[in-house]
Amino acid sequence: MTQIQIEERHQAQRLKRNIKQLIHDQLNDISPWWLIGFHYRDHHSDQDQLLKDVADLKRKLQRIIYKSRDKLIKGAGAYLYPKMLFFHETSYQGTGQFHTHLIVEKMPSSLNTQYEIENLFRHLLPNRVNALSKWKSIDIQRINPEEPDYRRISSYLGKQTSPEQTALDPFNSDLSTRKE
Numbered sequence: 295m296t297q298i299q300i301e302e303r304h305q306a307q308r309l310k311r312n313i314k315q316l317i318h319d320q321l322n323d324i325s326p327w328w329l330i331g332f333h334y335r336d337h338h339s340d341q342d343q344l345l346k347d348v349a350d351l352k353r354k355l356q357r358i359i360y361k362s363r364d365k366l367i368k369g370a371g372a373y374l375y376p377k378m379l380f381f382h383e384t385s386y387q388g389t390g391q392f393h394t395h396l397i398v399e400k401m402p403s404s405l406n407t408q409y410e411i412e413n414l415f416r417h418l419l420p421n422r423v424n425a426l427s428k429w430k431s432i433d434i435q436r437i438n439p440e441e442p443d444y445r446r447i448s449s450y451l452g453k454q455t456s457p458e459q460t461a462l463d464p465f466n467s468d469l470s471t472r473k474e
Contacts, residue, residue: 306457313460314452317379321444323470324377326437327400329447331393332415333430339390341382347425348380348394348466354422358414362402376401377470380463381451393430395451395461397437408434 295303338344356375376399385391400406405414411434420426437443454461 302457309457309460310452310455313455313462314448317451317462318444318448320379320467320470321397321447324379324397324468325399325439326379326397326444326447327376327406328396328398328411329433329435329437330396330398330411330415331431331433332396333393333427333432334391334425335427336391338392338425339384341392343425344382344392345463345465347423348382348463351419351423351426352378352380352466355414355419358418359402359405362404375468377468379467379469381461382463383454383461384459397447408436 334344334347338347355378359375378399379397381395381397382392383395385393401411405411412432415432415434420428437447451461
C-alpha cells in the first residue's frame with residue numbers, strides 16, 4: 295500500500311467517524327421518536343431527483359402533520375413541526391437504487407402510534423408522492439431515548455459514508471445548530 299493510499303484510507307476513516315458523531319449529536323439535540331425506512335419506485339438512482347422527491351415528501355408529510363395537530367390549543371403561536379433527519383443509502387444489490395431512513399420527532403397524538411405511522415407510509419404518502427414505492431417493504435421502529443440506541447443508530451446510518459457519498463441529507467433535514 296502506498297503512502298497516498300494509506301492517507302486516503304485514514305481520511306475516509308476520519309470522515310466516517312465524524313459523520314457518525316454528527317448524527318449522534320443531532321440525535322441528542324432533537325427528541326427522536328421514530329426511525330422509518332422506506333423505498334422508492336424502481337429505477338430511482340439519480341441523486342438530484344431524489345433530493346427533489348424528498349422535498350416533495352417532506353412538504354406533503356408536513357401538511358398531514360399540520361392537519362393532525364391538536365386544534366384545541368389556541369394562541370400557542372407558530373406551529374412547531376417535528377424535526378426530521380433524512381438519510382439516503384444505495385442498495386447493496388448493485389442496482390444503485392436509493393432507499394431512505396427518516397428519523398422524526400414525536401408526531402401529533404392522532405398519528406403517533408405504530409399503526410398510524412404504518413398507515414401513513416404504506417397507504418397515504420405513496421398515494422400522494424409518486425416517487426414512493428407502493429409495494430416495497432417499510433420498516434418502522436420506535437427509538438429508545440437512551441445513549442446505547444443513539445450510538446447504534448449513528449453507527450448504522452453512518453455505515454455507507456465515504457469520500458464520495460454521505461448518507462445524511464443536509465438539504466432536507468432539519469439540522470440543529472448548537473448555541474453555546
